[in-house]
Amino acid sequence: MSPMTQQALRWGSVYCVLALLPMGWLLFSPPTARSWAGEFSIMLGILALSVISLQALISGRHRWFAHGVGFDNVLQFHRQIGIGALCLVLAHPIILLIAHPDLIHYLDPRDETLRALMLMALIAATLTLVISSLWRTRFGLSYEWWRLIHGGLALFIVAGGLGHALMAQRYTQGATTSLGFGLLILLPIGLVVETRLIRPWRMRKRPWRVVDNQLEHGETSTLVLAPEGDHRFTFQPGQFFWITLGDSPFSLQQHPFSLSSSAAQDGQLAFSAKQLGDFTRQLPKVSPNTRAFIEGPYGAFIANPDNASGIVMMAGGIGVTPFMSMLYTFRDRNVQIPLWLVYANPTWQEATFRESLEALEEQLNLTVIHVISDPHDGWEGETGYVDQALIERCLPQDDKQRDYFICGPDPMMNAAEGALIHLSIAPTRIFSDRFDIV
Known part of the structure; x- marks a missing residue:
């Protein structure tokens, strides 16, 4: 258990x-x-x-x-x-x-x-x-x-x-x-x-401000926040915060965002979100110097490289965000264990952070496996969906002491969880984070 x-x-x-x-x-x-x-x-x-x-x-x-x-x-x-x-x-x-x-x-x-x-x-x-x-x-x-x-x-x-x-x-x-x-x-x-x-x-005594707003691939925005003052937050990679943008922390406009920055670096925090709803579609318009209030951290979707012989991350779409925080943290803490990221997207154009992942492959013992369900002409990588056949084909099956982390849309997560159980991966080694919570 x-x-x-x-x-x-x-x-x-x-x-x-x-x-x-x-x-x-x-x-x-x-x-x-x-x-x-x-x-x-x-x-x-x-x-x-x-x-x-x-x-x-x-x-x-x-x-x-x-x-x-x-x-x-x-x-x-x-x-x-x-x-x-x-x-x-x-x-x-x-x-x-x-x-x-x-x-x-x-x-x-x-x-x-x-x-x-x-x-x-x-x-x-x-x-x-x-x-x-x-x-x-x-x-x-x-x-x-x-x-x-x-x-x-x-x-x-x-x-x-x-x-x-x-x-x-x-x-x-x-x-x-x-x-x-x-x-x-x-x-x-x-x-x-x-x-x-x-x-x-x-919270009103601990305001933050937006210092950068980066437009990523796949209609994703990354907000970089810095504190107004000396207050700081410590967090674990994979956790998330609730963010309120504007001058008042009492606003009903409060939304959860996963961190995409390293937990090993002090100071600024980066949050990434895909433009899917009424609020997130307005994120590209958020200008630097906008005041923000953050509450957290929350979540138990935390990887511990000391307790596993390797870590496999399975992401669907913007579900890659907590894994970016993990990977940046592993890089900054010089983690040497084998890492795999299975990253599923409808198209290559929607693969957020793909350039950053290429750099991280050089800096970590990391293998990134892109899976595209609607590939363009000339695509030579994996196609289809994250299922048992793909897992058996792309991931080594000789070690049962690896931890498996899954984050993405419900259908993708259900398929991945079922495949891992069918492959005799212990449930204690499988961790899921469902981000559609509100």
């Missing part, structure tokens, strides 16, 4: 305890049971409220939470838990009404208009929250608008759900019980204050 898997199991256990804590608190003084199905449905509702509240903890980029698991894995967990919370929210009234049909009047506006409208609004808000998150790009929602809607709906659901639980008074009778339950639900939401207010307030 890999160290990351062990960490994930530990933090998963902590999460389960936190999610069940409000329910456990209420069960200290349970009311007289009406029916098994009815009480079960109420527990589902309480669990749903607890899970939704904890989403603020999971997505809040708190370095102490789930340390060593990898932020992309944490956000994937956040997404899956959100779908689970939706199922709990829907199951709560369905099972309750099946067990006690007479409670349908709770949803009847003629009986009590405000209560009925609020309950229906909570269900609609939960549906909207999950659907807008899963298919944000299909709906044409910009990241900034989605972030605003996402946070607003989540706060409404927690506040409304807590009010519903307290007013129903099924398990929340008594001042002590109600107060304890309310604190357990609202405590994770209180972390939003740290994330949205306190953290940006601290």
Whole structure:
């Protein structure tokens, strides 16, 4: 079992305890049971409220939470838990009404208009929250608008759900019980204050400025930032930061970018991003001297050359960015172990950093294997996609102590991971970083 898997199991256990804590608190003084199905449905509702509240903890980029698991894995967990919370929210009234049909009047506006409208609004808000998150790009929602809607709906659901639980008074009778339950639900939401207010307030004292904006191959921009003052960041190659461009760190315009510069050099930081979305398409227009605020570093996609006989990096498109940081760092630290980079692109013109990689081949024990799916006439390199046949053909198979790092689009990563498992590479030697996290 890999160290990351062990960490994930530990933090998963902590999460389960936190999610069940409000329910456990209420069960200290349970009311007289009406029916098994009815009480079960109420527990589902309480669990749903607890899970939704904890989403603020999971997505809040708190370095102490789930340390060593990898932020992309944490956000994937956040997404899956959100779908689970939706199922709990829907199951709560369905099972309750099946067990006690007479409670349908709770949803009847003629009986009590405000209560009925609020309950229906909570269900609609939960549906909207999950659907807008899963298919944000299909709906044409910009990241900034989605972030605003996402946070607003989540706060409404927690506040409304807590009010519903307290007013129903099924398990929340008594001042002590109600107060304890309310604190357990609202405590994770209180972390939003740290994330949205306190953290940006601290960041405003450590501004950075853009000193260079380089246009790379493949419609990619590299922003080079330097600190205004003596503050510095230490990071590991393969990690990323959240960047806000502009004069205020409180802006909703905050995006994750992988570092493409060496971790062995102090001072300036370089971030590279392909022009894919509304924000990244504006990167070429960012002028030097633009103020920036950065938060991080985050991520556990970190290569340790001391623990491997060699390192194989598999990149798809702009997924090469964290590997550039690794390679520059290995060069500066004089790493001598064998290195391979399998770099897949649709066309040769889209191969970002290709000149830099040629230079790094001379400076490191590095073999770069370009894979082009739509080659031009005269192309003599590898063609197609990163699959098992290509891996067997291009990489030596005589050493099982190499580490394998994969970053790129989901289809490419799924194919590469499956091929490595089929080739009997130990899962503890395979590390993936999925950059489509927001």
